[in-house]
Amino acid sequence: MKIRKIPGGFTAAKGFKAASCEAGIKYQNRRDMALLFTDVPCAVAGTFTSNKVKAAPVLWDMDIVKSGKPARAVVVNTGIANAGTGAEGMRLCSETAKHTAQVLGISPDSVLVGSTGVIGPNVPLDRITAGVTAMAGLLSDSAEASTLASKAIMTTDTVNKEFAVAFDLPAASGDGTVTVHLGGMSKGSGMIHPNMCTMLGYLATDCAIAPELLQKALSAVIKDTFNMITVDGDTSTNDTLLLFSSGLAENKPVTEEDESYELFCAALYSVCRDLSMLMASDGEGATHLLEIRVFHADTKENARILARSVAGSSLVKAMIYGKDANCGRVLCALGYAGPEFDPANIVITMTGESGSVCFYKDGCVQVFNEDKALEILSEHDVHFDCDMNMGSEEATAWGCDLTYDYVKINGDYRT
Amino acid sequence: MKIRKIPGGFTAAKGFKAASCEAGIKYQNRRDMALLFTDVPCAVAGTFTSNKVKAAPVLWDMDIVKSGKPARAVVVNTGIANAGTGAEGMRLCSETAKHTAQVLGISPDSVLVGSTGVIGPNVPLDRITAGVTAMAGLLSDSAEASTLASKAIMTTDTVNKEFAVAFDLPAASGDGTVTVHLGGMSKGSGMIHPNMCTMLGYLATDCAIAPELLQKALSAVIKDTFNMITVDGDTSTNDTLLLFSSGLAENKPVTEEDESYELFCAALYSVCRDLSMLMASDGEGATHLLEIRVFHADTKENARILARSVAGSSLVKAMIYGKDANCGRVLCALGYAGPEFDPANIVITMTGESGSVCFYKDGCVQVFNEDKALEILSEHDVHFDCDMNMGSEEATAWGCDLTYDYVKINGDYRT
Numbered sequence: 001m002k003i004r005k006i007p008g009g010f011t012a013a014k015g016f017k018a019a020s021c022e023a024g025i026k027y028q029n030r031r032d033m034a035l036l037f038t039d040v041p042c043a044v045a046g047t048f049t050s051n052k053v054k055a056a057p058v059l060w061d062m063d064i065v066k067s068g069k070p071a072r073a074v075v076v077n078t079g080i081a082n083a084g085t086g087a088e089g090m091r092l093c094s095e096t097a098k099h100t101a102q103v104l105g106i107s108p109d110s111v112l113v114g115s116t117g118v119i120g121p122n123v124p125l126d127r128i129t130a131g132v133t134a135m136a137g138l139l140s141d142s143a144e145a146s147t148l149a150s151k152a153i154m155t156t157d158t159v160n161k162e163f164a165v166a167f168d169l170p171a172a173s174g175d176g177t178v179t180v181h182l183g184g185m186s187k188g189s190g191m192i193h194p195n196m197c198t199m200l201g202y203l204a205t206d207c208a209i210a211p212e213l214l215q216k217a218l219s220a221v222i223k224d225t226f227n228m229i230t231v232d233g234d235t236s237t238n239d240t241l242l243l244f245s246s247g248l249a250e251n252k253p254v255t256e257e258d259e260s261y262e263l264f265c266a267a268l269y270s271v272c273r274d275l276s277m278l279m280a281s282d283g284e285g286a287t288h289l290l291e292i293r294v295f296h297a298d299t300k301e302n303a304r305i306l307a308r309s310v311a312g313s314s315l316v317k318a319m320i321y322g323k324d325a326n327c328g329r330v331l332c333a334l335g336y337a338g339p340e341f342d343p344a345n346i347v348i349t350m351t352g353e354s355g356s357v358c359f360y361k362d363g364c365v366q367v368f369n370e371d372k373a374l375e376i377l378s379e380h381d382v383h384f385d386c387d388m389n390m391g392s393e394e395a396t397a398w399g400c401d402l403t404y405d406y407v408k409i410n411g412d413y414r415t
Numbered sequence: 416m417k418i419r420k421i422p423g424g425f426t427a428a429k430g431f432k433a434a435s436c437e438a439g440i441k442y443q444n445r446r447d448m449a450l451l452f453t454d455v456p457c458a459v460a461g462t463f464t465s466n467k468v469k470a471a472p473v474l475w476d477m478d479i480v481k482s483g484k485p486a487r488a489v490v491v492n493t494g495i496a497n498a499g500t501g502a503e504g505m506r507l508c509s510e511t512a513k514h515t516a517q518v519l520g521i522s523p524d525s526v527l528v529g530s531t532g533v534i535g536p537n538v539p540l541d542r543i544t545a546g547v548t549a550m551a552g553l554l555s556d557s558a559e560a561s562t563l564a565s566k567a568i569m570t571t572d573t574v575n576k577e578f579a580v581a582f583d584l585p586a587a588s589g590d591g592t593v594t595v596h597l598g599g600m601s602k603g604s605g606m607i608h609p610n611m612c613t614m615l616g617y618l619a620t621d622c623a624i625a626p627e628l629l630q631k632a633l634s635a636v637i638k639d640t641f642n643m644i645t646v647d648g649d650t651s652t653n654d655t656l657l658l659f660s661s662g663l664a665e666n667k668p669v670t671e672e673d674e675s676y677e678l679f680c681a682a683l684y685s686v687c688r689d690l691s692m693l694m695a696s697d698g699e700g701a702t703h704l705l706e707i708r709v710f711h712a713d714t715k716e717n718a719r720i721l722a723r724s725v726a727g728s729s730l731v732k733a734m735i736y737g738k739d740a741n742c743g744r745v746l747c748a749l750g751y752a753g754p755e756f757d758p759a760n761i762v763i764t765m766t767g768e769s770g771s772v773c774f775y776k777d778g779c780v781q782v783f784n785e786d787k788a789l790e791i792l793s794e795h796d797v798h799f800d801c802d803m804n805m806g807s808e809e810a811t812a813w814g815c816d817l818t819y820d821y822v823k824i825n826g827d828y829r830t
Contacts, residue, residue: 053750053758084743086759086778119743120780234730234744235751314729315649315825322826328499328534329649335468336650343468344501363501365535404819410730411737 002167003267009162011146012183013206015039015246018145019138020152023131025124026079026117031152033128034076035135036202037104041070042244044112045215047222049239056082056089057113058240060097064112068211071244072110074202075100075132076153078187082115082123083237092123099129103136114200114240116155116187150185153200156284156409157189163274165267169251169260172208180207180249182267186241186275189231189284199226199279201241203271206249207264213254217265218243225272228304228397230312231283243268280311280398281380285405288320291383295394302339303388303395309337310384311399320382321401325350325373327359330384347387352376417582418682424577426561427598428621430454430661433560434553435567438546440539441494441532446567448543449491450550451617452519456485457659459527460630462637464654471497471504472528473655475512479527483626486659487525489617490515490547491568493602497530497538498652507538514544518551529615529655531570531602565600568615571699571824572604578689580682584666584675587623595622595664597682601656601690604646604699614641614694616656618686622679623662624669632680633658640687643719643812645727646698658683695726695813696795700820703735706798710809717754718803718810724752725799726814735797736816740765740788742774745799762802767791 011018015038023033046065048058064071075096082089097111115123139145150160164183171178188199209217218241226241247253254260281289292310297303310316313333319326330348334341344363349356354375357368376382426433430453438448461480463473479486490511497504512526530538554560565575579598586593603614624632633656641656662668669675696704707725712718725731728748734741745763749756759778764771769790772783791797 049751051747051750052752052754052756053746081743084746084758084775084778084780088779118741119747121782234728234747237743237747237750313649314821318822318825321822324826326533328496328652331468331499332466332534332649332652335466335652337467339467341467343499360499363499364503365499367536402822402825404822406729407733407736407817407819407822410733410817411739 002263003270004166006164006166008143008164009146009150009183009185010036010202010204011141011143012164013181013204013246014248015206016204016244017139017141018149019135019140020149021131021134023077023127025077025127031148032078033131033135034149034152035132035139036074036149037139038072038244038246040246040248041072041110042246043211043214044071045218045243047218047241049236051235051237053083053237055115055238056085056093057115058238059090060093061112061240061242064109069109071112072106073100073104074112074114074242076114076200077128078153078155079117080115080123081117081119081238083119085121085123092125095125096128096132100132103133112242116153116200116238119237146185153185153187155187155189157187157282159278159282161186161275161278163271165270167263167267169207169263172250172252178249178251180251181205182207182271184271184275186279188279189282199239201226201275203243205243205245206247207245208247208249208251208253209245209264210253210255213261214243214245217268221265221268221272224395225269225276228308228395229276229280230308230397230399231280277398280400283400284409285403286400287403288401289381290317290320290399290401291381292386292397293383293394294386294388296390297388297393298391300393300395303393305339306334306337306386307395307397309333311397314402317399317402320377321403323374323377325370325377328365331360331365334386341388341390345389347389349385350376351383351385352379352381354379417678418685419581421579421581423558423579424561424565424598424600425451425617425619426556426558427579428596428619428661429663430621431619431659432554432556433564434550434555435564436546436549438492438542440492440542446563447493448546448550449564449567450547450554451489451564452554453487453659453661455661455663456487456525457661458626458629459486460633460658462633462656464651466650466652468498468652470530470653471500471508472530473653474505475508476527476655476657479524484524486527487521488515488519489527489529489657491529491615492543493568493570494532495530495538496532496534496653498534500536500538507540510540511543511547515547518548527657531568531615531653534652561600568600568602570602570604572602572697574697576601576690576693578686580685582678582682584622584678587665587667593664593666595666596620597622597686599686599690601694603694604697614654616641616690618658620660621662621664622660622669623664623666624660624679628669628676629658629660632683636680636683636687639810640684640691643723643810644691644695645723645812645814646695692813695815698815699824700818701815702818703816704796705732705735705814705816706796707801707812708798708809709801709803711805712803712808713806715808715810718808720754721749721752721801722810722812724748725801726812729817732814732817735792736818738789738792740774740785740792743780746775746780749801756803756805760804764800765791766798766800767794767796769794
């Protein structure tokens with residue numbers, strides 16, 4: 001197999017370390033800060049929330065990514081988002097970076113920051129700087145350090161999220177191939193909606209690759225991964241996805257869109273898709289993963305819009321939770337998505353491990369086997385295949401069901 | 416006062432009758448069909464769902480409204496939506512109209528139809544025609560008949576919805592003024608999202624008005640009323656709003672956009688706004704009415720988009736239910752709505768009967784009085800005022816909170 005799953009996350013590639021600690025920012029008795037560090041100056045690509053209200057850490061990181069300057073570290077906290085904090089919020093980013101730079105002996109403009117939690121005032125800078133000081137002495141390239149860091153950035157997540165892959169590229173020496181690694185972590189459970197990128201995510205690779213291709217690959221891959229998940233339709237103010245490359249794999253540098261670049265993109269897609277699916281599956285209160293595949297669409301973008309519309313429908317999500325095969329709601333959600341189509345030509349099928357049920361074709365909702373439908377809806381992963389019969393494009397969106405617990409979690413989030 | 420609220424609904428204006436019955440279509444032991452009738456041939460204006468999948472009754476009614484032919488009756492059933500039913504669904508509309516025409520001695524192409532309920536097959540035509548036969552003998556212009564009809568078209572609604580107003584226009588005789596009436600009913604509780612018009616609604620006036628102005632007034636008014644409410648973001652396949660005019664008020668016919676037309680529009684707005692607010696307030700599982708007012712926006716359309724975004728946010732809705740003043744979520748929902756604005760310039764205030772709390776200004780979420788916020792969130796109606804500080808346009812959107820009961824109702828709708 002060209003792309004091989006391997007254990008680990010952010011530290012799976014050569015040149016990356018992680019640490020975490022209990023800084024007591026809001027949560028008690030759990031790790032709530034992470035420090036990510038690169039052994040060498042790294043190129044960094046990034047994608048950020050499309051929300052007009054961008055949290056201070058987003059603005060801070062956007063500046064660094066845009067400048068093209070090498071990156072060395074990321075400081076992440078949970079509990080409070082440093083959003084809606086104006087000039088004071090920017091000062092907090094600056095102070096955090098300055099302190100981190102001092103402790104680690106690097107430049108302040110090589111330090112990125114990330115925050116997630118409640119939107120509002122009172123970010124405790126003293127606890128954040130104390131956390132950085134404590135973590136600086138704990139940095140490690142072990143898988144355990146990476147896992148603990150991926151747990152430290154969780155908010156309402158119930159599981160930590162990290163994946164890594166390895167693949168082979170031509171060696172820089174010109175003699176055979178070398179193994180290249182790409183891994184990362186992400187968090188996100190609520191305020192999740194596809195509009196780049198609805199979460200915090202940190203990816204690292206040792207692949208030697210031109211910085212502009214690093215950004216190009218990231219921007220392309222998120223369209224079919226992080227931008228295709230939805231939990232609640234709310235696009236966060238803090239969404240940040242960063243991809244670092246250390247170049248330490250000693251591969252022949254990827255400088256054009258050749259086979260090596262394609263393989264790198266496929267590896268990046270693999271990690272991003274797995275993180276995305278796990279985030280959808282771990283949506284706040286979720287008991288089901290919902291996968292919507294739209295195929296034979298006229299354009300790629302229409303396929304994405306249609307799939308996301310179904311994955312985001314409150315009524316579809318509620319029926320999955322209730323195991324009620326009220327499948328006209330899938331048809332309805334395709335209909336209000338926006339793209340034109342002829343309802344007479346599409347076919348909608350629900351599938352699971354235990355079989356499948358076609359519930360719409362020839363312009364009519366079908367009479368289907370209710371027992372079989374209930375059997376499928378009793379599985380954790382529920383799939384809807386929507387054949388548009390219009391062309392050759394396809395897209396897949398991921399979501400989750402809408403449950404009492406989503407309401408409970410978000411009716412009382414601050415306390 | 417120019418526009419006076421009066422008791423009644425669809426039959427408040429001269430020339431309109433209503434009837435209802437227990438047809439046993441899906442619900443048992445309750446009225447589930449209504450018949451609306453006009454004493455004279457009426458002009459009819461209509462607006463319909465923007466969903467690409469339009470239920471058969473929507474297609475049927477669109478044809479009649481477009482044809483400009485006079486209308487005489489509407490047959491409405493609840494329980495099953497006659498959507499996703501293809502050619503068979505159209506045949507059911509045709510058979511229903513044909514039977515109704517026979518019973519009432521009118522033309523089949525003057526009979527409109529409306530359905531709401533589960534999307535799917537097995538519409539019981541025999542029960543619908545039996546219902547029409549029974550109702551034909553019960554038609555009445557009483558307020559009670561109107562109220563019973565407004566109850567008969569409910570699905571998950573917990574209250575029936577009807578309003579009426581009276582206002583004065585110059586008399587056709589040229590001598591003084593005459594009193595003109597406008598009233599109507601609507602239903603809708605779930606699958607409610609602003610995209611024309613997310614519900615069934617039937618309005619009637621005795622105002623003599625040119626048919627093109629009748630349609631123009633309706634199309635204009637829905638933009639600030641029915642299109643500004645949201646319950647769950649799902650735009651139905653069956654949304655239909657019809658406005659009939661009998662012309663029996665003996666006013667000087669309204670034939671241009673003069674003062675009389677403005678007054679007619681204001682009366683129409685009044686009835687549509689009251690029906691809209693009641694629909695939002697009666698959203699499935701709702702315990703609060705949520706009113707979002709956006710003002711000092713740069714354009715009217717941006718004001719509408721921003722207000723609807725906040726009203727539709729799952730996280731805002733959940734926090735209202737939980738009485739948790741996590742007000743950064745309102746800021747966040749403005750931010751992902753789409754329109755450009757400078758977060759540093761806006762001011763967001765939450766208000767209720769008991770006072771108000773400013774929680775965002777000068778680019779920062781404010782430290783506010785939590786007790787006061789809890790007091791406001793304990794009221795039924797919660798208002799957010801969003802001052803964009805950009806221009807002079809404003810819009811108001813209405814929604815409701817997201818509750819356990821919404822999930823419960825929609826996790827098990829078919830049974």
